[in-house]
Amino acid sequence: MTRRHNVSRTRKDHMTATDAPPxxxxxxxxxxxxxxxxxxxxxxxxxxxxxxxxxxxxxxxxxxxxxxxxxxxxxxxxxxxxxxxxxxxxxxxxxxxxxxxxxxxxxxxxxxxxxxxxxxxxxxxxxxxxxxxxxxxxxxxxxxxxxxxxxxxxxxxxxxxxxxxxxxxxxxxxxxxxxLSQWFLLSASFGSLFMAAGKRYAEAALTEPGLVRRSLTKYTPTYLRFVWTMSAGLLIMTYGLWAFELNDAATGSPLFVASMAPFVLAVLRYAVSIDAGVAGEPEEIALRDRVLQVLALVWLLLVAGAVYLG
CATH class of the missing domain: 1.10.357.140 (UbiA prenyltransferase)
Structure with missing residues (x-):
């Protein structure tokens, strides 16, 4: 029975487009x-x-x-x-x-x-x-x-x-x-590196990474953890410096600085998914994690308040 199942699965895997239903x-x-x-x-x-x-x-x-x-x-x-x-x-x-x-x-x-x-x-x-x-x-x-x-x-x-x-x-x-300001570019750069390294870390968590992507055989979980941890720290630091600079430019509005709280929590929340090896698709985390969505909404409201109402 096992052999029959394997044969059936192999045929399905190699099904051609002409075999597909109309x-x-x-x-x-x-x-x-x-x-x-x-x-x-x-x-x-x-x-x-x-x-x-x-x-x-x-x-x-x-x-x-x-x-x-x-x-x-x-x-x-x-x-x-x-x-x-x-x-x-x-x-x-x-x-x-x-x-x-x-x-x-x-x-x-x-x-x-x-x-x-x-x-x-x-x-x-x-x-x-x-x-x-x-x-x-x-x-x-x-x-x-x-x-x-x-x-x-x-x-x-x-x-x-x-x-x-x-x-x-x-x-x-x-x-x-x-x-685009220098702080925007720095924050966007480190945020992008954070998500990219997290994606690779999740892929490396697969049983046989060599079958998935050749470059993964040259990574170790320790190295990938170093990259996404480093980028997360730099992301938080650059965003914090940017928030304080915007706070000064906004004549003392505290909302930019306050936005650091949900921002840092969102980074830490996303890091939980990376550490669990399930951050292979960032958009899936964003669409599935309700707490992350709430943190993103609070951050957006604070920033919007500072920019448009401050």
């Missing part, structure tokens, strides 16, 4: 585009919100353009990356169920839709200006380099993942012509 390929493309991960693109709101300019109509429009552009870009990258990693994904305990690895969507379809989405991302970004288009194009180039080579290189793979988060934060300012 209409499932379209649903498969949507699933492979990973719309749940579009929540990462909300990072484009950071600069407009913190600058106090989100109430301006043109800023809202340009921020929406940046969000849509990154949704198209990210989905296109996911499709192309999954098509290229089809064999590796079939050996993964959970990625084997992705539409492309499972044979629901053909690699040809994935590549075609992925390229179209990438072109659309750059085209849409020009609605907000060439600066946003340059940021989106940079994201696509780095993603392509990551997919082809850099994901196998230790340290560089974490740096590219972190850069992906950082470019989303930069895109909000580029789209609306908002000047």
């Amino acid at each position: 209409g499932s390929a379209t649903r498969g493309v949507l699933r492979a585009s990973r719309p749940r991960q579009w929540s990462k693109n909300l990072l484009v709101l950071a600069a407009p919100v913190l600058s106090g300019e989100l109430t301006h109509g043109d800023v809202v429009w340009h921020t929406v353009v940046a969000f849509v552009a990154f949704c198209c870009a990210a989905s296109g990258v996911y499709l192309i990356n999954d098509a290229g990693d089809i064999e590796a994904d079939r050996a993964h305990p959970t990625k084997r169920n992705r539409p492309i690895a499972a044979g629901v969507v053909s690699t040809r379809t994935a590549y075609t839709v992925g390229v179209v989405l990438n072109i659309a991302a750059v085209a849409v970004s020009f609605l907000a200006g060439w600066e946003l288009a340059a940021v989106v194009a940079t994201y696509l180039v780095l993603s392509a380099a990551y997919s082809r080579w850099l994901k196998h290189e230790p340290v560089l793979d974490i740096a590219i993942i972190a850069t992906g988060f950082l470019l989303r934060a930069i895109a909000g300012g580029a789209a609306s012509g908002i000047e």
Whole structure:
């Protein structure tokens, strides 16, 4: 009976797109585009919100353009990356169920839709200006380099993942012509590194990391813990310095400084998920952890109060 079950599972894993039920390929493309991960693109709101300019109509429009552009870009990258990693994904305990690895969507379809989405991302970004288009194009180039080579290189793979988060934060300012402060860039950089290192730490917690990602064989849990612990500390420090600077600029409003409390608690709460090895997908943590959502809401209310009411 065990042998029959294994044979059945193997056939399912190598099912071709033509074997899929009618209409499932379209649903498969949507699933492979990973719309749940579009929540990462909300990072484009950071600069407009913190600058106090989100109430301006043109800023809202340009921020929406940046969000849509990154949704198209990210989905296109996911499709192309999954098509290229089809064999590796079939050996993964959970990625084997992705539409492309499972044979629901053909690699040809994935590549075609992925390229179209990438072109659309750059085209849409020009609605907000060439600066946003340059940021989106940079994201696509780095993603392509990551997919082809850099994901196998230790340290560089974490740096590219972190850069992906950082470019989303930069895109909000580029789209609306908002000047980004040094503290914003530092906080966004260390926050991105914190999430990227946490992602790798969670992947390394798998039983056989070598089957999942070649670079993981060159990491130790101790090293990855060092990276995400260091980045968390630097994130808290830079945000604290930024909050005190904004407090002075806001003629003594205590709300910026008060926002440090929910911010630090949110970092520590997310670190619990990293330490448990379940932070492989940051957006899943954000959508599932109610306490983290409440802390984020309190932080946002305090910052919004300081920026728009202070």
